[in-house]
Amino acid sequence: MHEPDPAGLRRAIQGDDGEFTELVRAYQAPVWRFLRHLVSDAGLAEDLTQETFLRVYQRLSTYRFECRFTTWVFQIARNAAIDAGRSATRRRRLETTPLVPTPPSDPVQRAEIEAALASLSEPLRAAVTVVEVLGLRYREAAIVLDIPEGTVKSRVFSARRELARWYALDEEETDHDAL
Amino acid sequence: MRCDDVAALVSAAFDHEIDSEVGDPTEIDASLAAMAAHLRSCDRCARFETELRLLRRVLRYEPTEMVPDLTDEILEQTTRRSPVDAPVRRRNAIRRSVRGWLVPAAAFVVAAIVGATATALIGPDGGAAYARDLPARVAADQHHVDRVRTRFEIRERGWHPSVKRRDYSGTLAYQAPERLVLELRDATEYPDQRWRPNDVDLIVDEEIAWTSARASCPLESQPACSPRRRTQQLIGREPFADDASAPLDVIVPARSFARAGPPRIVGTRRIAGRSALGVEVTAAQIEPLLDGYLAAGNFRAVHPTDRVELWLDRESSMPLSVAVFAAGSADRSRWATEQGYTDSDGLAIVEITTVEVDERPFEFSPPPPPVDASVRDAGFDRASIVPPARFPDAPRTTGIGADAVVARSATGDRLALHRTGTVMTDGGPTVVTTSFSDGRSWVKIRETAVWSGDRLFGDLGPVVRRRRLPSIGIVYIDERGTRLGIHGDGVDVEVSGSVSESELVGIVAQLGVRGEPVPEDWPEAGTAGIADARRASPSLLTVGSDSGFDRPAIRVVGTSVTLAYAGPGARGLLVTEVAGSVLGPPLDVDARSVELRDTVARFSPSIGTLEWVEEATVVALRSETLGLAELVTVADAMVQA
Numbered sequence: 001m002h003e004p005d006p007a008g009l010r011r012a013i014q015g016d017d018g019e020f021t022e023l024v025r026a027y028q029a030p031v032w033r034f035l036r037h038l039v040s041d042a043g044l045a046e047d048l049t050q051e052t053f054l055r056v057y058q059r060l061s062t063y064r065f066e067c068r069f070t071t072w073v074f075q076i077a078r079n080a081a082i083d084a085g086r087s088a089t090r091r092r093r094l095e096t097t098p099l100v101p102t103p104p105s106d107p108v109q110r111a112e113i114e115a116a117l118a119s120l121s122e123p124l125r126a127a128v129t130v131v132e133v134l135g136l137r138y139r140e141a142a143i144v145l146d147i148p149e150g151t152v153k154s155r156v157f158s159a160r161r162e163l164a165r166w167y168a169l170d171e172e173e174t175d176h177d178a179l
Numbered sequence: 180m181r182c183d184d185v186a187a188l189v190s191a192a193f194d195h196e197i198d199s200e201v202g203d204p205t206e207i208d209a210s211l212a213a214m215a216a217h218l219r220s221c222d223r224c225a226r227f228e229t230e231l232r233l234l235r236r237v238l239r240y241e242p243t244e245m246v247p248d249l250t251d252e253i254l255e256q257t258t259r260r261s262p263v264d265a266p267v268r269r270r271n272a273i274r275r276s277v278r279g280w281l282v283p284a285a286a287f288v289v290a291a292i293v294g295a296t297a298t299a300l301i302g303p304d305g306g307a308a309y310a311r312d313l314p315a316r317v318a319a320d321q322h323h324v325d326r327v328r329t330r331f332e333i334r335e336r337g338w339h340p341s342v343k344r345r346d347y348s349g350t351l352a353y354q355a356p357e358r359l360v361l362e363l364r365d366a367t368e369y370p371d372q373r374w375r376p377n378d379v380d381l382i383v384d385e386e387i388a389w390t391s392a393r394a395s396c397p398l399e400s401q402p403a404c405s406p407r408r409r410t411q412q413l414i415g416r417e418p419f420a421d422d423a424s425a426p427l428d429v430i431v432p433a434r435s436f437a438r439a440g441p442p443r444i445v446g447t448r449r450i451a452g453r454s455a456l457g458v459e460v461t462a463a464q465i466e467p468l469l470d471g472y473l474a475a476g477n478f479r480a481v482h483p484t485d486r487v488e489l490w491l492d493r494e495s496s497m498p499l500s501v502a503v504f505a506a507g508s509a510d511r512s513r514w515a516t517e518q519g520y521t522d523s524d525g526l527a528i529v530e531i532t533t534v535e536v537d538e539r540p541f542e543f544s545p546p547p548p549p550v551d552a553s554v555r556d557a558g559f560d561r562a563s564i565v566p567p568a569r570f571p572d573a574p575r576t577t578g579i580g581a582d583a584v585v586a587r588s589a590t591g592d593r594l595a596l597h598r599t600g601t602v603m604t605d606g607g608p609t610v611v612t613t614s615f616s617d618g619r620s621w622v623k624i625r626e627t628a629v630w631s632g633d634r635l636f637g638d639l640g641p642v643v644r645r646r647r648l649p650s651i652g653i654v655y656i657d658e659r660g661t662r663l664g665i666h667g668d669g670v671d672v673e674v675s676g677s678v679s680e681s682e683l684v685g686i687v688a689q690l691g692v693r694g695e696p697v698p699e700d701w702p703e704a705g706t707a708g709i710a711d712a713r714r715a716s717p718s719l720l721t722v723g724s725d726s727g728f729d730r731p732a733i734r735v736v737g738t739s740v741t742l743a744y745a746g747p748g749a750r751g752l753l754v755t756e757v758a759g760s761v762l763g764p765p766l767d768v769d770a771r772s773v774e775l776r777d778t779v780a781r782f783s784p785s786i787g788t789l790e791w792v793e794e795a796t797v798v799a800l801r802s803e804t805l806g807l808a809e810l811v812t813v814a815d816a817m818v819q820a
Contacts, residue, residue, distance in 0.1 A: 005452055017258035024253050026449065032247065037238075042247075049249050050256060057257040113234065131194060132238045138196050157190040164230040 004069055013060050020060070024053055027070070030134060031077050037129040038081050040118040048084060052077040067143055074134065074144040078126065116163050124162065127155035180210075185217045185224045193231050195527055211523040218524075310441035313458065313491075314747075317436040320496035321619040321677060324430055326354045326543070327497065329451075330535040333363065333472065336528050337505075337520050338479040339401055341370055345377065349472075354543040356597060356616035357418070357425045359383045363476065374402045379476040382545045383425040385598060386559060388413045389548040392476040398519035405477050410552035417559040418598040418614035419623050419675075421638065426471025431496050431619050432489075433677050434467040435460075438660070438729045439747035445488055450499040451533045455490040462487055462503055463804035466749035469501070472531055480518060481529060482511050483749065483804040497536070503529040508806050510784045513769070559612065561600040594622055622676035622686060630671040635664045635703045637673030642743035642753075644732040645706040651687055652694035655703055656680065658732040658743040658751070663687055664703075665694040707735040713820050716740045716756045718794040720817040728752060752802045752813065759797040762790055773807070775814050782807055789814060 004023060012019035031052055035045040055076050063072055117125060130141040131152070138156075142149040180188075188210060191197055197211065218225050333347040345367040352360045365376035380391040389412035396404035413423040428434050445457035462469060463483035473481075481503050490500035505511070507524035515522050522528055594615035602610040608629040615622045630636045635643070639657040643664070646654050655664040660680035665672045665687060672692055674683050697703045713719050715735045721742065722728055728744035731754070735741075742754040767783035774780070780791035789810045790799040798817075800810050 020258055021250075021254060024250055024257075028249050028253060032249065046247055046249060050253055053253045054256050113238070117238075132234065138194065153191060153196065156194070157187050160190055160231060160234065161186065161227075163234055164227055 006065075009069060013063060020057060023056075027073060028053065031073065034074060034129060034134055035077055035081060037117060037133055038078070038122075038126055039084070044084070048077065048080050051080045051084075055080065068140060071136070071140045071143050074130065074136070075146070078144055078146075113163065120159055120162055124155050124159040127152055128159035128163070131156050132160075180213050180217050182217075182221060182224050185214050185221070186227050188214045189218070189224065189228050189231065192523065192525065193228075193235070212521065215523055310444050310458070313442060313456075314436040314439045317431060317491070317496045318433055318679065321427075321431040321433045322617045324353075324355060324495060324497070324618045326352075326538070326541065327430065327495075328352045328537040328541060329533050331531060331533045333532075334527075334530040335479060336526060337522050339398060340519075340521065342367065342374065347377075351429065352541070352543060352545075353430050355618050356621050357383055357385060357427070358543050358545070359425045359427075359430075360543075360545050361426070361429070361471070363472075369402075375405065375407075377477045378408070380546070381426070381475055382548070383416075383423065384543075384545045385418075386414060386416050386561060388416050388420075388423040388425075389552055390475045391549060391552075395477045401477075410549045412548045412552040412554045413557055414554060415557040415559040415602075417557060417600070417602050417612050419621050420557065420559075422557075426467070426474075427619050427677070428465070428467040429471035429498060432465060432468045432491075432498055433619070435465040435748040437679075437747055438745065439464065440725075440727045447493075448490065450490055450492075451536050453499060453536060454493045455499045456493050457488055457490045457500075460487050460489055460748075461485065461750070461804075463750045464746070464748035465489060465501070466804075468498060468748075469503070469529070473529070479520065479528065482506060482514055484508060484511055484806040484809070485528070492536075498531075499533045499536075501529070501531040502527055506806070508808065510807055513784060557602070558604045558607075559600055559602050561598055594620065597621070620677050622674070622678060622683070624686070624690070625673045625675075626670060628670050634701050635666060635697055636671035637662055637664045637675070639664050639673075639703075640743075641702060642732040642734045642741055643703055643706050644730070645703075645708070646684075648684065648688070651684075651692075653696050654684065654687060654694050655697070655706065656732070658729075659745040660729065665690075665692050666697050667692040667694060702734075705734045705736050707733045707740075709733065709820055711735050712740045712742070716758070716796060718796050719756060719820040720754075720793070720796075720798055721820045722752065722754065722813055723816040723818060726813050726816060746804075750804045752800060752805060752810075755799045755801070757797050758795060760792060760795055762792060762797060773811060775811050776817075780814070782810070 004026065008019045008022065012023055028049060032045055032049045035048045035052070036042055039045055039048065052073070056073055059076070063069065117128070120128070126145055127141065127147075130136050130144055131138070136144065138149050138152045141152045141156075145152065147155075188197075192211065192214070218228060329351045331349045331351065333349060335345045335347070336343065338345055345365065347363045347365055347367075349361065349363040351362075359382070361379070361381040363377075363379040365378050367376070369376075375393060377393055378391075380389075382389050389410060391408050391410040393405040393408050413420075416423055419425075442458035442460055445459050448455055448457065461483065462481045462485040465487055466483070468489075469481065482505070484506045486504045486506055488500075488502045488504070489498060491497065492499050505515070505522035505524060505526045505528050594617040597614040597616040599613045600611075602612055602625075608627040608631070610625050610627045613624045625637065627636060635655055639655060639662050642658055644656040644658070646656060648654055651665075653666070655666075656662070657664075661677075661683075662673060662675040663680075663683050665674075670692060672687075672690060674687050674690075676683055676686075707715075709719075709721075712733050712735055715738050719740060721731070722744055726744075727750075728746050731742035731744045733740065733742050739755065739757045742756075744752040744754065746752070762781055765781065765783060767785045769785065770781050770783045772779050773782045773789065775789075775791065776793060778791050778793065780789055782789050784807070786801065787803050787805075787810075788799055788801045789807070790797065791814075792798070798814075800814055802810060805813070
């Protein structure tokens, strides 16, 4: 994921509202997508996106370039989601027959995958969302999720196994990795 | 390896997280090799890998639901209010206009669309329309670039077993049409001092060009084989010379997208602060682009079928990012083994990423070459005045000059006169060269009145097309449509350029030269049209029009027909059809049978040839840039002419 221009970021930190506006325009869409997958609710994702950038605006003077800016922003977004009380315990399974893999533009397949993503436990869903949707490296995902890098790796793998099982032609029980 | 272990390794490798692990690189390589072997034999694990690719495509790259534009609401809560804690106004209390909705977005950041920016977005069709227009857009954008400077980084993997990864930082400065400075600095930490940094300097400044780099040499001879950098300088360089050419595809990849069909769109993202569109192509297609960065110096090779994700600036079509991934075919693996590489399927072997783009005016000041440069004179003598009649004794007037020839781009822009002059080489004819340019686009006219060669003047290649045009006569065209040759009465002319074939024909029409057929003993005399080819081979097969290749150049000798097909970049295919009922003896110990067209064909990987017998004709498809799978696809789709 692209980092903002350092000079513009510094100006935003120093109070340049024009530069902050550019940051909002550049990153509000991926933040929404991240939250959309995290909380599985488009409306709540909108509220949390606004909350995220409000917090970014309020805390921008505390950003010290100790990590990537995008990592810092997604960390704030994740914490906003946690604070909103959306830790997932729900789990549901569609009563549909697994579909044969079809070309990627199939909206039915996309809906299946989105539903499968929503059915994951919150820790797995967060990990695979950060890595798969946002494209962050494990090291960066660990910062966003506030977990060890090795845990990111195992949760991403477990999430992928779960997601693959949704549309695999044969289903078999496997042991879950410890969360 | 157990399936669970393989699946975990596949998952980590898919995220390119294997080489970041702490561990013995040899053990990592062994694990990857064992994983690859397991995938080849285990359908379940191979299906898991396929499912990961599908997941990636759906979740990261494909358009999704409408992404709301919350910019106004966010700014209302922040910059437009005093910076105090304020509750987020819930959505039900906020009235959004339809204007505030973004069209479906890919997973990466969408370019800023608020305001008057006219950047086109990928629409609900997933970018199909954008993909169709992309080749034309790239061709047009070559006229619009004037100057640019960039900083970029290169990461290279698998160059040598002892050096898993190499990292470079680079700068590029370009001033249209052919002034370019590309400097690479090797930042790799090598095992010991025997390994020398692979720094590269590539400078083109109109009549002068020089490169300073270490020579590439076989892997098993490293590091001893390239102890010092060598500098080679060319002076008297003619405009847009084939040798010591400026790698203009790193500015706008016009050659890489000429004759290209719609590429597969992978998404949008921001790179170096610019909105970029990602497309999936092959290394063969963007060979002119890759060569711009990697041709000089001691770099690893890439296979023509390697998959490439190419990200183009949406405003200028400038390449902002290139990622080359090792393809997974058996022939690619065989090639890698022969080269000494241990690439795993999908490994990112070369990544070129722009980190900064600067389009502000600057003074182009290339560094001077080292004093120990070996110098070669190409013999071009620049003339400031181009007389309208250069050969007063010739039975015609060429009239080639700034006013006589109006070179226009497809958009109607006039190409300005660039460098003109003469090339005189020992034992060679005097060649008058006139060039025109508009941005990065260019046209060059070379003419001579004393051609005594035994083939067509100009470097059109062995197989050409022939067209008979009103007011022009016979024009010969190379298989890529980038060079035209005219054999006239007392004059021979070559016209070449980065513009389309039709634009080059338009320029030829203005020269006042009548093209005649070449002599019978010239190889181009065998040039034929499709009707001639059908007479020579009644069951003639041709490549389908939707195969991604342009119409072929055809040569007929007796009952043997050769069709040369050119695709974008370096992609190409040669088809030969000869009367016969059996294949000749195999020339490749690794030749194997392949089923196609209701028969059994033979594929010889060492010469890239697929051949079979059909209706008393031996048909052979040969390519250095297409793999077996693609050759079979092309062969299955061939139709009778």
